[in-house]
Amino acid sequence: MQIPAMMLPSSPQDLIFDASVMQYQSHIPSQFIWPDEEKPCLELPELQVPLIDLKGTESGDPEAISNACSIMDEACKKHGFFLVVNHGVEAKLIAKAHELMDDFFCMKLFEKQKAQRKVGDHCGYASSFTGRFSSKLPWKETLSFRYSAADQSNKTVEDYIVSTLGEDFRQFGISYQEYCEAMSNLSLRIMELLGICLGVGCNYFRDFFEGNDSVMRLNYYPPCQKPDFALGTGPHCDPTSLTILHQDHVGGLQVFVDERWYSVTSNQDTFVVNIGDTFMALSNGVYKSCLHRAVVNNRTVRKSLAFFLCPKKDRVVRPPKVLVNWEKPRIYPDFTWPILLEFTQRHYRADTRTLDAFSRWLQEKNK
Numbered sequence: 174m175q176i177p178a179m180m181l182p183s184s185p186q187d188l189i190f191d192a193s194v195m196q197y198q199s200h201i202p203s204q205f206i207w208p209d210e211e212k213p214c215l216e217l218p219e220l221q222v223p224l225i226d227l228k229g230t231e232s233g234d235p236e237a238i239s240n241a242c243s244i245m246d247e248a249c250k251k252h253g254f255f256l257v258v259n260h261g262v263e264a265k266l267i268a269k270a271h272e273l274m275d276d277f278f279c280m281k282l283f284e285k286q287k288a289q290r291k292v293g294d295h296c297g298y299a300s301s302f303t304g305r306f307s308s309k310l311p312w313k314e315t316l317s318f319r320y321s322a323a324d325q326s327n328k329t330v331e332d333y334i335v336s337t338l339g340e341d342f343r344q345f346g347i348s349y350q351e352y353c354e355a356m357s358n359l360s361l362r363i364m365e366l367l368g369i370c371l372g373v374g375c376n377y378f379r380d381f382f383e384g385n386d387s388v389m390r391l392n393y394y395p396p397c398q399k400p401d402f403a404l405g406t407g408p409h410c411d412p413t414s415l416t417i418l419h420q421d422h423v424g425g426l427q428v429f430v431d432e433r434w435y436s437v438t439s440n441q442d443t444f445v446v447n448i449g450d451t452f453m454a455l456s457n458g459v460y461k462s463c464l465h466r467a468v469v470n471n472r473t474v475r476k477s478l479a480f481f482l483c484p485k486k487d488r489v490v491r492p493p494k495v496l497v498n499w500e501k502p503r504i505y506p507d508f509t510w511p512i513l514l515e516f517t518q519r520h521y522r523a524d525t526r527t528l529d530a531f532s533r534w535l536q537e538k539n540k
Contacts, residue, residue, distance in 0.1 A: 188202060188204055188310075189282075189300070190300040190301035190310070190314070191282045191300070192278070192282075192300070192314055192393075192395040193281075193282070195395065195397075196395040196396045196397065196398075197398070198398060199398045199399075200399075201312075201397065201398070201399050201402065201403060204307070204308055204309075204310045205301075205310050205312055205397075205402070205403045206399075206402045206403065207309055207402065207403065207404055207407070208309075211309070211404075211407070211408065212401065212402060213400070213401060213403075213404055213427070213466070213468045214434060215400060215401060215468055215470075217427060217434050217435055217436040218435055218436070219435060219436050219437075219438055220254070220428050220430060220435030220436065220437055222248075222254055222255060222256050222428075222437055222445070223244045223245075223247065223248040223254075223255045223256065224244070224255070224256045224257075224258060224443070225241050225244050225245055225255050225256065225257050225258070226240070226241065226257075226258055226259050227241065227257055227258070227259050227260050227261070227362065228258075228259035230362070230365075230366065231261070231362060238366070238369065241366055242366055242369050242370045245366055245367065245370055246370040249367070249370070249448055249456075249459075249460035249461065250459065250460060250461065251430070251461070252428065252430045252461055252463040253447050253448035253453075253460060253461040253462055253463040254428055254437070254445065254446070254447045254448075254463055254465075255446055255447075256440070256443040256444065256445055256446070257359075257363070257443060257444050257446055258442055258443045260359055260443075260444060261359070262355045262356075262359060262444075263355075264441075266348075266351060266352055266355060267352075267419055267441075267478075269348050269352075270348060270349065270352045270419075270478055271419075271421055271476055271478065273345055273348055273349070274391050274393055274476050274478075276345065277316060277338075277342075277345070277391070278314055278316075278391075278393040282300070285298050285300070285314070285316075286298065286300075287337060287338055287339075288316065288337045288338055290317070293515075293518050293519045294518065295317060295319075295388060295514060295518055296317050296318050296319055296333070296388075297316070297317060297318075297337070298314070298315070298316050299314065299315045299316075299317070300314050301313060301314065302315075309404075309407055311404060311405055311406050311407055312394060312395070312397045312403040312404065312405050312469050313392055313393060313394045313395075313405045313406065313467075313469075314392075314393045314395070315390055315391060315392055315393070316390070316391045316393075317388055317389065317390040317391075318330055318333050318334065318349070318388070318389055319333065319386065319387070319388060319389075320350075320353040320354075320356075320357065320385075320386075320387045320388070320389050320480075321384075321385075321386050321387075322354075322357045322383070322384050322385045322386075322387070323384040323385075323386065323485065325354075328346075328347075328350050329350075330346055330349050330350040330353055330389065331343065331346035331347050331349075331350045332346070333346070334346030334349065349389060352389070352478070352480075353387070353389050353480065356387075356389070356417050356480035356482075357385060357387065357480075357482070359417060359444070360382065360385070360387075360415055360417060360480070360482040361379050361382060361383070363415065363417075363446060364378040364379045364381075364382050364415070364482075365378070365379050367452075367460075371456060371459065371460075371493075371495075371496065372495055372496075373493045373495055373496075377493060378455070381455075381484060381488060382414070382482060382484055384485050385482055385483060385484060385485065386483055386484070386485050386486055386510075387413075387480065387481055387482050387483045388413065388480075388481040388483060389478075389479070389480055389481070390478075390479045390480075390481065391476075391478060391479075392405075392406070392467070392475075392476065392477045392478075392479060393474065393475075393476055394425065394467065394469050394474065394475040394476070394477075395469075395474055396469070396470060396471050396472060396473060396474065397469040397470070397471060398471050399471075400468065400469050400470050400471050403469060404466055404467065404468060404469070405425060405466075405467035405468055405469040405475065406466055406467035407466055408429065408464050408465070408466045408524065408525075409464070409465070409466070409522075409523040409524055410449070410450055410462040410463065410464055410465075410523060410524065410525055410527060411447065411449035411450065411462065411481065411523070412449060412450045412451065412513055412514070412517045412523050412527055413449040413450070413451055413481035413482060413483050413510075414448075414449050414451040414452040414455070414481075414482045414483055414484065414510075415446065415447070415448065415449060415452055415481075415482040416445075416446065416447045416449055416479055416480070416481055416482075417444050417445075417446055417479070417480045417482070418444065418445040418446070418447075418477055418478065418479050418480075419444055419445075419477065419478045420437075420439040420445065420475075420477045421439065421475060421476045421477065422439055422441065423439065423470070423473055423474070423475040423476075424436070424437070424438060424439035424475070425467045425468045425469065425470070425475050425477075426439075426445065426465065426466075426467055426477075427465060427466050427467070427468060428463060428464070428465045429463065429464040429465065429466075430463070434466075447462075447463060447465070448460050448461060448462050448463070449462050449481070449482075450462045450513070450523075450527055450528045451483070451484070451490055451510060451513065453528065454490050454492070454504070454505040454508075454528060455490055455491075455492055456492060456496060457492035457496040457497055457501060457503065457504055457505075458501075458504045458505075459496060459501075462528075464524075464525050483510050483514075484509075484510050485510075486509060486510065486511050487509065488509065488510065489507050489508070489509060490505075490507065490508050490509065490510065490513075491507050505528055505532050506532055506535055506536060508531075508535060512535065513531055516531050516534060516535075517531075520534065521534075
């Protein structure tokens, strides 16, 4: 079987990313220095990201739904990014989620490594993915964990945190369990609108993502003394279905639109939402998964909360029949989310060609 380019390393690297030390170093290791054509530009024009007001959509107000869908449809066809406001998520819940990140990421490295992410896995603590990539390393730490909406009595997040970090972190787990539940509910509301936009009705995608098996990621970007050489997160498209991101006041998100990079200004009252590869496949390519990255700075920590909506493991990703015809034939083969996740974790570093590379790999694999 032919494996596509950009293979992931088969064994962990010797480099250790200890943010408490690295953030003060004036000379950063070569593994963190990106090629000239990919080096960040810290001063960019601001992208005017479409703002969608969710007020009234939940109550079924026809005008509110029409306005929201009009903006959403245009954004998703162009670049897949939009903001949502009046989303109903309590400000204190968001603030608490940001605050608790410090409790974890400010611990000593050996303490954080109790939750060390295993090679090929998508949950746990990762210090710059040093065991996953061998070059173009991201300047960040992450803590990722699974969230399951299949059974509300099953506290997936809380149980994982306690089993990994100990009883002292139970409140930490409870808070993120609550945050994930809020993100799941918001995701389903957005899916209702996406279904209306694509002409399949409000229940089609909501039903598809009921009982979702999603991923929550805490992103912690320490200062970097060479921010014009490094990247917090390299250019990529999310392989998941939908991403709901909350940035802190520092900002740092950049999006590639019309062949150039733009910055996305942080707004504490909004969530940044973007289409991922899995939903692009579900829409038969009608909606776009857009290239984006995160930059760092040499002054202060940047934090962000990313909820990645994913379908249940046994759901077959296949576009509804109304989106497939002789003018618009099928673009991608049927697949389930765990297979795409395995591909991106073990075989391929996510980029703008992930779905195409995955489709070829899957077809070869199924021969």
